[in-house]
Amino acid sequence: MDLLSLRYFRAVARREHISRAAEELRVAQPSVSRTIARLEAELGVPLFDRQGRAIRLNRYGAAFLTRVERALNELDDARREVADAAGLDDGSVAFAAETLLPFTELLAGFRAAHPDVAVRCFQSTPDAMLDQLRSREVDFCIASQPLSGAGLGAVRLLHEEVLLVVPTGHPLTGRDRVTVADIAEEPFISTRPGHWQRSLLDRLFASIGRRPVISCEGDEPGATYFLVAAGLGVGLMPSLARADLSQAPLTWLHLDTPDCVRTLNLVRREDGYLSAAAARFRDMAVAHFAERAQRSYKQE
Template identity: 80%
Template sequence: MDLLSLRYFRVVARREHISRAAEELRVAQPSVSRTIARLEAELGLPLFDRQGRTIRLNRHGAAFLARVERALAELDDARREMADAAGLDNGSVTIAAETLLPLTELLAGFRAAHPAVTVRCFQSTPDLMREHLRTREVDFCVASQPLTGPGLGAVRLLHEEVLLAVPTAHPLAGRERVTVAELADEPFITTRPGHWQRALLDRLFATIDRRPVIGCEGDEPGATHFLVMAGLGIGLMPSIARADLAAAPLAWLRIDAPDCARILSLVRREDGYLSTAATRFRDLAVTHFAARARRARGML
């Protein structure tokens, strides 16, 4: 068996769909089908259960996939190690995050310091982040809520209070603090389930045995303050945003509730090779967010 066959098999096994795998691999579907058939013939047993056009990875395929992923991961680590030996100019860093907006300054600083390093970013939910890490598609995930799993390790970048943002004309705008119970009938601007703002909002309202009133929900937390300023509702925002939005027509209130905070972490697979480029990115991320935290504290 050759490496190309193994890489084809890995994609088909993840997708459990020949056409989608062929699309991802950017090759013709018959080529993928023939490659899988040859691989199964070489191994002497089927790796998929087939019913019409539907395929499902069977127990033999699942066992084979686990070993194939480890083998390809080792080869990818070897490639990155050799690239390091050839110099940082050949390096690359791949990052996934729930929202990319908090990373813009960090990424700009990293690119300025290392212009030859290739940087790729993905916007992902926590579940997708775990999959990206499991399959080694990314070097790091920037997580705004706990992201745990076998072999994962995290570096804390930021622990910050989460504030309530309201329009300046809102009845609560003159307050410094508010309880969750006082917000029971207020419409919230928030993200869909799975994102950290929604997880925190649901957790806060669980303490009063209520569900929040959702006025607007979406996938981009960076749009929250625009919708709040438009008067469509109120929203939870990290305190770090207050420094960036000092001139915006928003009032900021503390919420009287325990653990009304966000922990931003840089998560990676501890068993993977950490390239020079990735190490530089990690170190810069720690320094960058420490500076931002100091600036945010100065605004409170």
């Protein structure tokens, strides 16, 4: 039993598909099949149930995968720790977020400060983020709603009010504050279920026993203000975005409810090794959002 066999097994177990695992590993499918067969022969039990070309991880395979994941993760962490200690490279950092648009300034600053660090970014739903943390595909997830799971820890980056945005000239223009009941019939620009904007919107309307009228929904929260400015509806936007959109044809209103807020957290697996590159990214992210919040407060 060697490390290559274990890595092949992990890929097949995660995908439950030989061809997809081979593509991920960038090796020929027969090589993966032979490796899995040798591993099963060595262990003396089948790790997958096979029906035609379909395979499913069985109870032996599930138990074995738990140990293999732990062993390979420890070895990957050890490699990163040794490389950090020896100064062999400047490392890498990977993170996922529901939208990448709010992080361009942070990424530009990080790139300028650490040009040799490889950075990978993913736009992911909260469910996908949990999978990416579990598989250690990413070092961090930046989430606007709680990510719960064993061994996860979070650092708060930002806690801010969420505002209602309407196009200039809308009947609500000129008002500073509205209730949820006031906007019960308004068409909303929002994200699909699962994203923080939609979760907040649904929760606000549930408080008055209603469902929001959705005129447009998608997967990119950053598109909200473009569509609102175009007159297609109203939407929810974090107050931090107000400073960046000061010239946009929008009116910003407070919602008369105490829980119209979002908390942005930097989430990671606490049982994994935090590389020097990842630690630098975390520290810069905390400082960046603290500075942005202070700037926003002064502009208000």
